Amino acid sequence: MTPALYADTIADLRPLFAELDGTPELFQTFDVHLELAAAGGVMVYETRRARGLTDSLYYGRSVKSGTNQQVSQATAFAAIDRFLALGQFLALSGKPAQDAVVDADYPHCAVRFAYRKKGHPKARSMRMVFIGFNDDADALAYAEKAKDSAAFVTGRPLKGDLAYEWM
Template sequence: MTVALYADYIADLRDIIAELDGHPERFQTYSLHVAVTAAGSLIVYETKRRRGQIDSIYYGRPAGAQSNRQVSQATAFAAIERFFGLGQFVALKAEAGSQDVGATGLAVQADYPYCAVNFTYRKKGQPDTRSMMMIFIGFNDDADAFSYAAMAGTASPLVSERPHRSERLFEWK
């Protein structure tokens, strides 16, 4: 089974999210929602700037907990950095008409960290807005990614060709 690898894409995404986190004044508008799940825990980093107003929330849910609780921006960003620091990534695809990504064949497994990113931004001075929405699975290296892809079999929910574009999930446009 062929699977598309995303380490290069994640490196670029990591840079732009780090720039937004450190220097939001460089962006005219933005909307960023990142959810990282790992070892049963969840961290969400949400921030938006529209018409000069900034609205942000950062929260998490520890493994086994029933409710979310607010966390600091630094804590949420550190979770994103840890995920982006992994060695290799694959992406899930969403088929038209499916209720969720898990319905496409391979159930979401708690053994692997996942990261959902919905990001739209326009930097100051740029004429166009960029946007992407993807779900990534992180691995230590290429071998782990290929092993996971082999488990998926022929009815794989993993992206096999880049750039990926579907109704629900897409790379930069």
């Protein structure tokens, strides 16, 4: 089966992430954890607001050192934003894979994003893992050479126990 492409979802997520980073006061509550694995390292952007209190943590880890190092909010945001600026994305389905489908040569990002804006009647949330590519051709070629195509989302919207699109 042909995997679903997610450039449209990321195109909606990127400005929302920038808005949360730049003007968090527009949000009543949020719980955001983005973990990007790329170029031999991991960058984590984590922030949450509940009951008027905000708690944030931004850190990176290289494969060489294996230790976490705190980074600035701007550094973590820039790394995640560069990933979100890629041209196309595949999403993992959340089903156990028979063989590894994540290749360290391609950036991938775990996204847990829940929020409620001030004045809005309900909260929204998403939990997915995306793999980034330059364009549609790269994404489809990657999925074609993967040994386990069930690991990729093939139908949208995805609503599973472990992974789901905006609810």
